[in-house]
Amino acid sequence: IFFFVQEVEQTYIMIKPDGVQRGLVGEIISRFEKKGFLLKGLKLFQCPKDLAQEHYKDLKERPFFPNLIDYITSGPVVCMAWEGDGVVASARKLIGATNPLQAEPGTIRGDLAVQTGRNVVHGSDSPDNGKREIGLWFKEGELAQWESVQTPWLI
Numbered sequence: 001i002f003f004f005v006q007e008v009e010q011t012y013i014m015i016k017p018d019g020v021q022r023g024l025v026g027e028i029i030s031r032f033e034k035k036g037f038l039l040k041g042l043k044l045f046q047c048p049k050d051l052a053q054e055h056y057k058d059l060k061e062r063p064f065f066p067n068l069i070d071y072i073t074s075g076p077v078v079c080m081a082w083e084g085d086g087v088v089a090s091a092r093k094l095i096g097a098t099n100p101l102q103a104e105p106g107t108i109r110g111d112l113a114v115q116t117g118r119n120v121v122h123g124s125d126s127p128d129n130g131k132r133e134i135g136l137w138f139k140e141g142e143l144a145q146w147e148s149v150q151t152p153w154l155i
């Protein structure tokens with residue numbers, strides 16, 4: 001007999017250096033909290049170049065890649081692991097389109113940003129990438145084990 005354990009979905013969300021510099025950390029965290037997702041990992045972190053390159057390796061042939069690496073390593077970022085049903089797709093909706101001028105009002109980028117190259121936040125684009133990126137940015141033991149104690153109808 002095989003038991004398939006349904007894993008709870010997790011996504012990697014990162015407040016980029018412009019979000020930290022502009023004092024938007026609380027505002028951005030608040031949107032994911034209010035939505036009802038569970039914060040499983042959180043740290044302020046100065047990203048080394050090699051990690052930025054690994055994280056964005058799929059974009060390494062793109063002309064903006066060097067600028068992207070300089071941007072992500074230009075100051076501290078806030079690394080987060082968020083958990084919940086459908087959290088990957090839902091977080092992408094909360095974040096809004098890559099180009100903030102095309103992001104809907106009400107989304108993080110739609111409300112808080114104007115440039116693609118300064119779009120304040122990152123969110124994993126699939127559950128597999130969520131896993132990969134959390135593994136990349138967090139060491140073992142940095143993620144917290146906890147469940148919400150709120151009554152089910154509140155979350």
Ligand code: RTP
Pocket residue numbers: 059064068097098116117118119121122123124125
């Ligand atoms: P992210 O990975 O940061 O959540 O962004 P995304 O999926 O919405 O966009 P993606 O195409 O994966 O691009 C990653 C990040 O690269 C920067 N970018 N700059 N034309 C440009 O100058 C350009 N295009 C993309 C953005 O910071 C984008 O979020």
